[in-house]
Amino acid sequence: MDWQEQVANVALEFDGDHPAYRELCLTVPRQSGKTSLILALVVHRALRWGTPQRIAYTAQTGHDARKKLLDDWLPILEQSKLAPMIDRVYRANGDEAIIFKNGSRVEVLRNSISAGHGRTLDLAIIDEAFADEDDVREQALLPTMATRRDAQIVVVSTAGTDRSLYLKRKVEQGRAAVQADTGTGVAYFEWSAEPDDDPFDREVWARCMPALGLTVNAQAVEHAMSTMTLNEFKRSYLNVWSVVDERMIPVKVWAANTSAKYAPAGTLSFAVDVALDRSTASIAVCDQEGRIELIDNRDGVSWVSNRVLELVRRWKGAVVVDGFGPAGTLLDPLKQVGVPITLYKTADVIAACGLFYDAALDKSLKVKSDDRLDNAVAGATRRNVGQQWLFQRNVPSADITPLYAAVLSWHHATHRNKSTPKPASRIY
Numbered sequence: 520m521d522w523q524e525q526v527a528n529v530a531l532e533f534d535g536d537h538p539a540y541r542e543l544c545l546t547v548p549r550q551s552g553k554t555s556l557i558l559a560l561v562v563h564r565a566l567r568w569g570t571p572q573r574i575a576y577t578a579q580t581g582h583d584a585r586k587k588l589l590d591d592w593l594p595i596l597e598q599s600k601l602a603p604m605i606d607r608v609y610r611a612n613g614d615e616a617i618i619f620k621n622g623s624r625v626e627v628l629r630n631s632i633s634a635g636h637g638r639t640l641d642l643a644i645i646d647e648a649f650a651d652e653d654d655v656r657e658q659a660l661l662p663t664m665a666t667r668r669d670a671q672i673v674v675v676s677t678a679g680t681d682r683s684l685y686l687k688r689k690v691e692q693g694r695a696a697v698q699a700d701t702g703t704g705v706a707y708f709e710w711s712a713e714p715d716d717d718p719f720d721r722e723v724w725a726r727c728m729p730a731l732g733l734t735v736n737a738q739a740v741e742h743a744m745s746t747m748t749l750n751e752f753k754r755s756y757l758n759v760w761s762v763v764d765e766r767m768i769p770v771k772v773w774a775a776n777t778s779a780k781y782a783p784a785g786t787l788s789f790a791v792d793v794a795l796d797r798s799t800a801s802i803a804v805c806d807q808e809g810r811i812e813l814i815d816n817r818d819g820v821s822w823v824s825n826r827v828l829e830l831v832r833r834w835k836g837a838v839v840v841d842g843f844g845p846a847g848t849l850l851d852p853l854k855q856v857g858v859p860i861t862l863y864k865t866a867d868v869i870a871a872c873g874l875f876y877d878a879a880l881d882k883s884l885k886v887k888s889d890d891r892l893d894n895a896v897a898g899a900t901r902r903n904v905g906q907q908w909l910f911q912r913n914v915p916s917a918d919i920t921p922l923y924a925a926v927l928s929w930h931h932a933t934h935r936n937k938s939t940p941k942p943a944s945r946i947y
Contacts, residue, residue: 522729523556529706537668540706544674544693547710548758549915551730553675557644558592561625564642566604571622572641579650580890581629585615588627593617630656638663643672648686649679678711678754680761711758718753727757746913748900755915768879773896776884781810787836788936790927791827792920793820793845795912802826803924805932812887813921824852837861837936839927841868863927869907871930895922
């Protein structure tokens with residue numbers, strides 16, 4: 520697309536023998552094509568620079584970064600003419616990387632201040648920068664490029680909220696760089712509506728959505744507008760900052776409910792949840808002590824029945840399904856393979872969401888640490904159902920299925936399943 524070409528042309532300008540811009544900062548609406556642009560920049564750096572390059576990719580969590588590298592980028596490369604240039608792929612957790620035959624490597628880095636220790640990088644990507652409340656990712660990456668004259672750092676994101684302190688600073692620095700127009704240092708690009716623009720005005724859409732009419736159609740935007748909260752629609756599709764963060768459970772509060780030490784045992788309750796578009800599904804478990812663990816979270820739903828059957832045969836326990844939610848379609852397949860089902864109605868799910876939320880704010884939950892569940896909680900907002908509410912499902916920034924699976928398994932284990940506990944070891 521024209522906007523991608525414009526960004527690439529400027530980002531790759533040279534000042535003599537070295538890149539003119541050591542930093543590229545880009546902020547665009549969601550689904551504009553930034554993923555393919557980043558991949559193009561990464562592959563160009565890896566294969567066309569003349570010497571082996573070391574490239575690091577980071578996202579809002581290590582899990583998200585791993586999925587981007589192995590589930591999104593790798594299949595594209597393997598199905599392209601560049602496939603013969605790949606030497607090997609590392610998939611082990613913590614060591615994910617694509618190694619090219621010329622010696623260049625693209626690897627995933629976790630989000631910690633020590634993530635880049637011992638490394639020297641030529642290109643570093645900070646994706647989904649809106650998720651950062653501090654400079655930890657940048658602080659980890661910049662020292663790794665200090666000795667590389669050709670090094671570049673790329674910061675990419677959709678607009679954030681009032682908690683997106685890092686991205687806010689980068690946007691302010693980028694806009695100042697545009698005003699100064701020195702032709703070196705920082706290259707900054709932004710496609711966004713004005714905060715007071717009419718979000719329902721199609722002319723506003725055309726002005727701030729560079730992919731509209733190309734990879735994004737107006738009907739999809741109209742549907743999103745009708746189902747999403749106004750704040751999230753403006754942030755996601757118009758790239759307008761949210762004045763108030765709609766996150767229901769603050770980061771520090773949620774962190775007080777989680778620990779790596781929690782492991783369910785005894786009498787168990789399993790729960791299954793499925794995304795609205797059936798793109799993902801999750802299974803969680805909880806015991807009568809309220810210890811919660813996310814067991815599985817994968818793409819699609821075809822795997823769920825056999826996985827649940829395997830768990831029930833090995834560990835016994837109840838299996839909870841929201842019969843009126845997206846997972847309701849799994850009732851027959853689960854019954855056919857012999858899985859005993861506990862059916863929750865909408866009223867049961869509403870009660871479970873409210874009690875889980877209260878327990879989280881009281882910091883009385885016992886959740887085994889998992890960044891997939893953390894991400895689901897971070898994206899959770901509220902959808903009113905009469906005078907009550909449920910966690911909003913259609914949140915484009917997060918997969919909510921881990922949260923719903925955790926909520927239902929916890930509610931059943933702590934409020935419904937009061938039989939005498941049986942000894943059991945760790946769930947895998």
